[in-house]
Amino acid sequence: MNIIFHALLGLLLARLLGIGSFPDALIGVLFSIFPDFDHIPYLEKALRTRRFGVESRSLLHELLGLIFVLFGSLAVNRVYPHLLPLTLSCGLSHFVVDFLTRPCRPLYPFSAKKVDLNLYPRGLKEMFVWDSVLTAVLALIYVTIAV
Numbered sequence: 001m002n003i004i005f006h007a008l009l010g011l012l013l014a015r016l017l018g019i020g021s022f023p024d025a026l027i028g029v030l031f032s033i034f035p036d037f038d039h040i041p042y043l044e045k046a047l048r049t050r051r052f053g054v055e056s057r058s059l060l061h062e063l064l065g066l067i068f069v070l071f072g073s074l075a076v077n078r079v080y081p082h083l084l085p086l087t088l089s090c091g092l093s094h095f096v097v098d099f100l101t102r103p104c105r106p107l108y109p110f111s112a113k114k115v116d117l118n119l120y121p122r123g124l125k126e127m128f129v130w131d132s133v134l135t136a137v138l139a140l141i142y143v144t145i146a147v
């Protein structure tokens with residue numbers, strides 16, 4: 001899923017968990033988008049080929065990314081214990097959303113087996129349309145709840 005959707009979901013989760021402080025909510029957003037930082041080295045190739053396949057994900061996105069989210073949450077918990085539910089839910093939501101919308105390699109690097117639930121279109125144009133619609137719907141939900 002696109003990074004805007006992940007960021008909005010982080011903000012929505014912060015709101016639903018009663019996190020009223022904007023800096024605290026930003027920590028949730030950081031955990032929501034952190035796994036996609038590994039796409040940065042692949043951006044040029046992905047834009048040229050117009051594909052963001054499982055190959056654009058590094059070790060940090062799949063199993064190791066999940067471990068980083070868990071340890072990152074524990075590190076945040078030592079300083080800001082009230083943020084543990086936020087960091088865990090935001091970090092885990094990233095993997096759940098990607099798993100539902102994109103092919104993943106959940107056990108990578110231990111297994112390169114690709115898992116595709118086929119719940120989401122695979123054509124670039126259709127994927128862009130669905131990503132845009134779902135992002136807009138999530139933005140509407142967030143604005144409705146935030147007001």
Ligand SMILES: [Zn+2]
Pocket residue numbers: 001035036061094098
């Ligand atoms: Zn991702």
